[in-house]
Amino acid sequence: MYTFTIIKPNAFDKTEQILRRISFEGFQTIGIRSVFLNKEKAENFYSIHKDKDFFSDLIKFMTSGPITICALKKNNAVIDFRNLIGDTDPKEANPGTIRSMYGTDIAENAIHGSDSDENAKKEILFFFPEMESTIQ
């Protein structure tokens, strides 16, 4: 029903094109904001990856410029959105997917998408706590 996305710093200047594509694919935007992440907020959001060797680079990247965060609604939102963005590595992502079109490399892959319904809710509430009653 819901998913959460971040247009990452390397794709921030493509936000309009990417949002148009997301809307064209049938996702309804129910929350949107452009923000800067500080180190603490980025580390919290990606805490599941804190022991990975790319963690500090990931935090540096995600705090390097503005991002756009969105809560999205659609039937089958999580799976359909992962299919729309493509593989984590833009080089592996199918042609026409958002990561294949706007990603730089596996680290700067343009866009985030939640990987489960449970994480989608957590991620939406992490950035939009005021939506608690809306998404239950």
Ligand code: IDP
């Ligand atoms: P996902 O975003 O496709 O779910 P995850 O494995 O959850 O991929 O990784 C989170 C983010 O960490 C990726 O979107 C990417 O920005 C970064 N990342 C993942 N794997 C690597 C890597 O091997 N090197 C550098 N950065 C990576």
Ligand code: MG
């Ligand atoms: Mg992930």
